Amino acid sequence: MPAAGEEPYAQQFATRLAAVEARIAAACRAAGRPRGDVTLVAVTKTRTLDEVRAAIRCGLGDLGENRIEELEERLDALTPGEAESRGDVRWHMIGHVQSRKAARVAAVAALVHSVDSVRLAERLDRAAGAAGRVLPVLLEVNVSGEESKFGLSAWDAASRDALPGTLEGLGSLEHLEVRGLMTMAPLGASPEEARAVFAALRALRETLCRCLPWSDWGELSMGMTDDFEPAIAEGATMVRIGRALFGPRTA
Numbered sequence: 336m337p338a339a340g341e342e343p344y345a346q347q348f349a350t351r352l353a354a355v356e357a358r359i360a361a362a363c364r365a366a367g368r369p370r371g372d373v374t375l376v377a378v379t380k381t382r383t384l385d386e387v388r389a390a391i392r393c394g395l396g397d398l399g400e401n402r403i404e405e406l407e408e409r410l411d412a413l414t415p416g417e418a419e420s421r422g423d424v425r426w427h428m429i430g431h432v433q434s435r436k437a438a439r440v441a442a443v444a445a446l447v448h449s450v451d452s453v454r455l456a457e458r459l460d461r462a463a464g465a466a467g468r469v470l471p472v473l474l475e476v477n478v479s480g481e482e483s484k485f486g487l488s489a490w491d492a493a494s495r496d497a498l499p500g501t502l503e504g505l506g507s508l509e510h511l512e513v514r515g516l517m518t519m520a521p522l523g524a525s526p527e528e529a530r531a532v533f534a535a536l537r538a539l540r541e542t543l544c545r546c547l548p549w550s551d552w553g554e555l556s557m558g559m560t561d562d563f564e565p566a567i568a569e570g571a572t573m574v575r576i577g578r579a580l581f582g583p584r585t586a
């Protein structure tokens with residue numbers, strides 16, 4: 336039982352979700368985009384299973400984890416037949432994937448946002464082939480130059496010019512389907528700085544569209560709790576939101 340005066344968790348979650356939804360809808364309106372253009376990916380890393388269940392019960396079907404171990408734990412814990420039937424949930428891998436874990440990721444992820452090297456793409460392609468599936472992925476790009484970030488380099492003109500050549504071979508991987516790009520703004524960036532990073536990702540998408548027409552490059556995964564509104568203004572099709580939905584992370 337929650338203590339007197341304390342809202343049950345599910346109710347707190349529904350309230351936070353409604354606030355996030357209102358902000359996404361407003362950002363779409365301001366950008367002249369339909370709400371349906373933007374998928375909300377709820378980032379469940381470090382949350383308890385009850386918190387994950389609250390999200391699923393509120394109808395969120397796109398959930399993101401940044402470690403394969405935690406993603407697999409969720410899959411094991413959410414049994415089919417529960418209201419939160421795992422068949423209704425698409426698990427997004429949003430964190431760095433070590434090559435040696437590529438097979439585990441390729442087996443279960445609905446979409447991998449964080450393909451940050453050609454080598455990883457090739458590993459995932461082989462693993463998806465072995466698992467008998469075609470794996471949808473996004474390429475993670477570092478457009479800000481922040482050194483702690485993973486991602487294919489695209490922070491200066493030289494690295495941007497080199498990118499189409501680097502990525503050319505991915506078009507022939509039969510078990511990988513490249514759907515677009517993902518990026519993160521630098522930690523502590525202002526909304527204006529974040530927006531410039533997102534604009535750069537959108538511009539890079541135009542270049543890749545022209546040079547590598549084997550993908551439609553349609554998806555732009557950008558925007559988190561602190562910067563999803565500027566991301567939507569710059570064309571985000573997926574926002575990855577944790578703290579605004581679940582509260583501050585302690586772990």
Ligand SMILES: *Cc1c(COP(=O)(O)O)cnc(C)c1O
Nearest residue numbers: 378401429559560575576577578
């Ligand atoms: C944790 C994380 C998020 C969500 O961050 P919040 O600030 O909690 O919204 C989004 N994307 C990635 C890659 C993450 O690791």
